Amino acid sequence: xxxxxxxxxxxxxxxxxxxxxxxxxxxxxxxxxxPMEGYTYECGVPLYDKTSHISLEQKYYLLGLLLVLxxxxxxxxxxxxxxxxxxxxxxxxxxxxxxxxxxxxxxLGYVYAWKKGALQWQ
Amino acid sequence: xxxxxxxxGITIKSLIFIxxxxxxxxYLTLVERKFAGxxxxxxxxxxxxxxxxxxxxxxxxxxxxxxxxVPDNADKFLFYLASLLAFxxxxxxxxxxxxxxxxxxxxxxxxxxxxxxxxGLLLALAFGSISLYGVIFAGWASNSKYPMIGGLRKAAVxxxxxxxxxxxxxxxxMQAGTFSLKGIVEAQQGLWFIIPNILAFVVIIFAVLAxxxxxxxxxxxxxxxxxxxxxxxxxxxxxxxFPLAEWYIATFVLSAITVILFFGGWxxxxxxxxxxxxxxxxxxxxLFAVFMFFLWVHWTLPRYRVDQITELAxxxxxxxxxxxxxxxAIWIMIFx
Numbered sequence: 001x002x003x004x005x006x007x008x009x010x011x012x013x014x015x016x017x018x019x020x021x022x023x024x025x026x027x028x029x030x031x032x033x034x035p036m037e038g039y040t041y042e043c044g045v046p047l048y049d050k051t052s053h054i055s056l057e058q059k060y061y062l063l064g065l066l067l068v069l070x071x072x073x074x075x076x077x078x079x080x081x082x083x084x085x086x087x088x089x090x091x092x093x094x095x096x097x098x099x100x101x102x103x104x105x106x107x108l109g110y111v112y113a114w115k116k117g118a119l120q121w122q
Numbered sequence: 123x124x125x126x127x128x129x130x131g132i133t134i135k136s137l138i139f140i141x142x143x144x145x146x147x148x149y150l151t152l153v154e155r156k157f158a159g160x161x162x163x164x165x166x167x168x169x170x171x172x173x174x175x176x177x178x179x180x181x182x183x184x185x186x187x188x189x190x191x192v193p194d195n196a197d198k199f200l201f202y203l204a205s206l207l208a209f210x211x212x213x214x215x216x217x218x219x220x221x222x223x224x225x226x227x228x229x230x231x232x233x234x235x236x237x238x239x240x241x242g243l244l245l246a247l248a249f250g251s252i253s254l255y256g257v258i259f260a261g262w263a264s265n266s267k268y269p270m271i272g273g274l275r276k277a278a279v280x281x282x283x284x285x286x287x288x289x290x291x292x293x294x295x296m297q298a299g300t301f302s303l304k305g306i307v308e309a310q311q312g313l314w315f316i317i318p319n320i321l322a323f324v325v326i327i328f329a330v331l332a333x334x335x336x337x338x339x340x341x342x343x344x345x346x347x348x349x350x351x352x353x354x355x356x357x358x359x360x361x362x363x364f365p366l367a368e369w370y371i372a373t374f375v376l377s378a379i380t381v382i383l384f385f386g387g388w389x390x391x392x393x394x395x396x397x398x399x400x401x402x403x404x405x406x407x408x409l410f411a412v413f414m415f416f417l418w419v420h421w422t423l424p425r426y427r428v429d430q431i432t433e434l435a436x437x438x439x440x441x442x443x444x445x446x447x448x449x450x451a452i453w454i455m456i457f458x
Contacts, residue, residue: 004239005132006136007217007236007237009136010236011214013136014210014214021359021363022190025185029186029188037189038194039194040355041354041355052267060274060277063278067282067285070285070288071288074285074288074289074292077289078244083299084299084451086299092455096451107444114436114437119433121428121433
């Protein structure tokens with residue numbers, strides 16, 4: 001448990017250092033208000049749209065969906081990878097084909113997504 | 123009392139690591155700027171100190187004393203949170219990276235790492251993914267067109283490489299049989315994992331370049347199109363944390379992970395094991411070589427378009443990573 005405990009302490013220390021940097025900046029920096037300083041960056045012309053919180057394009061949604069799918073598959077592959085060497089000494093064929101049936105189904109889904117054009121940046 | 127001692131000990135050690143990383147990152151900026159300068163046939167920083175040696179300190183002071191601006195339209199809480207979310211996860215990877223074996227000085231055993239948890243590699247991958255939120259939040263909270271587009275592009279690129287990265291690290295794990303980064307290094311005392319994991323190595327090089335936003339893949343701030351990308355609205359230290367986290371801390375720790383996965387960590391170079399050089403020195407030599415490789419790529423190649431990069435991730439890198447699993451499985455079954 002000491003390992004995870006150390007990680008938590010490291011996280012707290014890193015957050016404190018990050019916050020401290022922002023606070024020091026706020027204390028040291030001059031404050032010279034300017035009427036236009038809070039204006040959203042644009043190339044010198046008044047803003048056309050007041051907000052940029054618009055609806056997103058569909059391509060981002062599709063890529064996000066694919067990420068969930070394939071990252072979950074990776075999460076199943078990694079434990080298999082960790083025990084592969086140990087089991088391969090007992091029965092190599094079993095663990096090999098077991099995973100490659102799984103990967104084959106994954107690749108079928110991958111090919112389907114590719115053929116449907118989901119990997120295309122539309 | 124014993125717990126209190128442990129807490130104080132670990133906290134001091136964490137602070138030493140963090141401050142050390144800050145100083146290293148500060149001087150890595152100088153290394154990068156000098157390198158970039160000479161790549162482009164100009165001298166780089168030259169006037170602050172001898173050949174620009176004090177330039178990082180001048181930069182740090184400058185970034186700390188600039189006015190702290192928040193745009194009127196921005197979501198103030200998320201705006202501040204974004205720079206913390208970019209910085210904290212990248213430095214968290216440092217906590218799981220082992221820099222060498224424990225050694226003794228004056229009777230004290232010194233452990234050159236914060237923690238050696240048995241899922242170290244997964245934690246490193248997870249922290250790498252969390253730093254993505256910093257970029258997305260920065261884009262969203264700024265409430266401005268250029269940061270928004272930059273943040274979304276970076277997100278789209280990163281999730282593609284995330285998948286390939288997840289499958290690529292399966293190769294070294296299969297050979298080492300553990301997720302512990304220390305265990306992976308100890309498993310490489312004979313042959314380094316670059317053989318037969320060469321395909322995974324290629325995938326990880328691309329993934330690190332994408333994750334740290336270095337040039338062939340720096341679509342998130344493509345300065346000719348997006349002004350400054352997701353940091354357009356940022357100023358002062360809020361801005362400073364982004365390049366610090368991405369370009370220096372993240373590149374540094376991800377180079378360390380690359381060295382650990384493929385180049386044997388602190389094991390000496392082949393045929394040079396008889397030299398009286400401690401393991402940590404070997405580790406930093408290899409780390410620096412990999413870091414300079416990323417700089418070399420950054421300052422040499424032009425930028426790809428964002429559609430080319432995402433399609434490269436899904437259509438080339440993912441099949442390569444899967445092929446690597448297959449190759450390594452057969453390698454282990456033949457050579458044990």
